[in-house]
Amino acid sequence: MPNNHEHPQLERPWRGQAQDEGSLHCLGNGALCAYEQGPDIAQVFGPPYSSPTFAQLRCQGGPGLQAVSTHEPGRAIWRHQLFLDGAPVGELLDFVDSRLPCLARRARLSQPLNLRLILEVPCRQTPKTLPGAAGGLIFEVPAGLYFFHEYPAPLPAFYQLAWQGAVQCEADPQGGDWLLTCPAGESSLFLAGSPAYPQAVTAAEQALQVGFDALLERTRRAWDDFCRPHRAAAATAHPQLFQALEETALLIKAQQGIEGGILAGNVYHWAGVRDQYGVGRGLLAMGHITEARAILQFYWDIWQRHGRLHNGMGIGAHAFHVHENDLVEITGYLVLQAFDLLAASGDEAFVETIFPMLDWAFQGQVSQLVEGMLPFNGDETYVAGGILPRSALNDGSAEATLLFLRGGEQLADWAERAGRWDAGQLAQARQALAQARRGFRENFYPEGVWLTNQPRRAQCITPPRFRHGVCERCLVEPSRPIAAIWTERSASGRYLCQDCLARGEFAAYVPRAYQLNSVGLAPLYFGSDLATPQELAPLVREAVARYDQTGRLPSRPDEPGGLAVGYDYGLLLYAMSILRLPEAGRFCQVVLGLRDPAGAWAEYYRAGQPVGSRCRPWESAINLEASLKWAALDSGPRQD
Numbered sequence: 001m002p003n004n005h006e007h008p009q010l011e012r013p014w015r016g017q018a019q020d021e022g023s024l025h026c027l028g029n030g031a032l033c034a035y036e037q038g039p040d041i042a043q044v045f046g047p048p049y050s051s052p053t054f055a056q057l058r059c060q061g062g063p064g065l066q067a068v069s070t071h072e073p074g075r076a077i078w079r080h081q082l083f084l085d086g087a088p089v090g091e092l093l094d095f096v097d098s099r100l101p102c103l104a105r106r107a108r109l110s111q112p113l114n115l116r117l118i119l120e121v122p123c124r125q126t127p128k129t130l131p132g133a134a135g136g137l138i139f140e141v142p143a144g145l146y147f148f149h150e151y152p153a154p155l156p157a158f159y160q161l162a163w164q165g166a167v168q169c170e171a172d173p174q175g176g177d178w179l180l181t182c183p184a185g186e187s188s189l190f191l192a193g194s195p196a197y198p199q200a201v202t203a204a205e206q207a208l209q210v211g212f213d214a215l216l217e218r219t220r221r222a223w224d225d226f227c228r229p230h231r232a233a234a235a236t237a238h239p240q241l242f243q244a245l246e247e248t249a250l251l252i253k254a255q256q257g258i259e260g261g262i263l264a265g266n267v268y269h270w271a272g273v274r275d276q277y278g279v280g281r282g283l284l285a286m287g288h289i290t291e292a293r294a295i296l297q298f299y300w301d302i303w304q305r306h307g308r309l310h311n312g313m314g315i316g317a318h319a320f321h322v323h324e325n326d327l328v329e330i331t332g333y334l335v336l337q338a339f340d341l342l343a344a345s346g347d348e349a350f351v352e353t354i355f356p357m358l359d360w361a362f363q364g365q366v367s368q369l370v371e372g373m374l375p376f377n378g379d380e381t382y383v384a385g386g387i388l389p390r391s392a393l394n395d396g397s398a399e400a401t402l403l404f405l406r407g408g409e410q411l412a413d414w415a416e417r418a419g420r421w422d423a424g425q426l427a428q429a430r431q432a433l434a435q436a437r438r439g440f441r442e443n444f445y446p447e448g449v450w451l452t453n454q455p456r457r458a459q460c461i462t463p464p465r466f467r468h469g470v471c472e473r474c475l476v477e478p479s480r481p482i483a484a485i486w487t488e489r490s491a492s493g494r495y496l497c498q499d500c501l502a503r504g505e506f507a508a509y510v511p512r513a514y515q516l517n518s519v520g521l522a523p524l525y526f527g528s529d530l531a532t533p534q535e536l537a538p539l540v541r542e543a544v545a546r547y548d549q550t551g552r553l554p555s556r557p558d559e560p561g562g563l564a565v566g567y568d569y570g571l572l573l574y575a576m577s578i579l580r581l582p583e584a585g586r587f588c589q590v591v592l593g594l595r596d597p598a599g600a601w602a603e604y605y606r607a608g609q610p611v612g613s614r615c616r617p618w619e620s621a622i623n624l625e626a627s628l629k630w631a632a633l634d635s636g637p638r639q640d
Helices: 197-210 212-233 239-254 273-286 289-306 330-345 348-366 398-418 423-444 498-502 517-526 533-550 568-579 584-593 617-633
Strands: 012-014 025-028 033-037 040-045 055-060 065-071 078-084 087-096 102-109 113-119 124-127 135-141 146-148 157-164 168-171 178-182 185-194 466-469 485-489 604-606 609-611
Touching (some): 040 185, 102 212, 212 239, 239 584, 348 423, 398 517, 584 617
Antiparallel strands (some): 033 040, 055 113, 087 102, 135 157, 168 178
16 A cells, blocks of 8 residues: 555645635545634534535644645644744644544644634524533624525524633634634644534534544545545555545545535535546546545435526535526436446436436437537536636537437437337437437538538527526626526527616627537537547647647637636546557646645636636546546657
């Protein structure tokens, strides 16, 4: 098994909140979750994972207080070495217990450390000291507060804070916060959460009774058990690649709720279908079949209750994140993910179980076929980032159509073998797939140019009057915070919120075709035969040359200084590896070099710098899988 000497651990410097670069790491056991920014606890919430952030716990010490954060090898157990004006003053050790919904922190200090507990939500606050504790507080967060946009938590939340040692705690006289002082010597903090008062209190009591050291040891064992699959698969990996693999595995596992859904990052306390496809692939590439299967089980549990899925779902709390055209793209990912899992696990019985959901996903896509094309889903990363205009959503989407074909053809073959579709159903499915396949190259690959969208589809439909998504005017002339809301089609064909609709007409969108790196590289990533590797090689080489000249990889090549979705780097590396380009090894170092000081990739990059959500499972998984792909193929023949 790899040890700390064979695979050196990451060191994450922290220079105080005001000067810090913002990278995050995650502590979590599927019930209670915390994001840390160095020694600062930036968010803590749950259970469940779809809960509003309860609080922050920030170190107070001025610009002289700095830290170096590391985690134990293969464990989401973080140690923060503290320095004041360059001199060591002690350490903090943080983890979420493997069994209880409880965050634990131990402080060993040579001088006192001040902490500020910043409450992020209105709540009732009452002193409550438990047996075995020196002091404590109980907090009650009312139900109905939003955990994202307009998605309310259906239940209240209770958090029991308890401490051991000579910790001093007092209310901030300026308002809402609490000030805690950890003394010189050793002290411990425990924060337990639950939607029910009794469980929050008893979880904290159990943590106190078990004791910090015993909690730590059982949590170490749990993380060691988790790491066995990927350590067995990567025992001989290059140290840098192994480190990236292990960091990615930890950040994914810590963000996976006990229900199976995985958080989309620190900004999004819910699970996105698109995001979890790439995460599932990354988990399979690392050997974590159990966690990959849990994602599909999460979908299946929700689908059985509601008969539908949407762009994103709450984890442990019902919510549908509804976007434009939710019957496409995410449904394609859903079908494809099931067959990725089947290929890795051989679990035919599981596919048999979830077949009704897969059938629903396939038929939903068929219902949106026009001229052999599907439209865009409204929360694709390059749409959300403004790289592709939202006004093009009803155009034909090369990626959504490719997903329909790649997953749908596998589903049809399986349904025929398993006898799950009768002759009429099978004929209808084959006909729809054949229609999409016949027109694909004409629609999206005319004259050897790979198009992201095909405006002709939008010209062949009667657009709906209303749709749930993002107001096109608010994106450029905000009248309200950007969110997924109801919009209505204006006289000029733009979808506007009620406020923007009342402001008068908004200029019509002029259709055009776009070329995005993500979509041009998609056939190689998804293993599609719609274009051969040789046909796509010029596009791949052009992207590599552009990066070599500029040091940038904008998702739209016609915008040299533009935004890059965070997984474009991985898609390019994956394509280079399949083509066995000699530059792939060098570019793998570029991809690995994008990892932030906490070991994660970000939602977007601009000029190589992270933008948007941090600690992202989706981008991290795709970029990691691409690095593993290069490593696996590195010894084969290369192209000049």
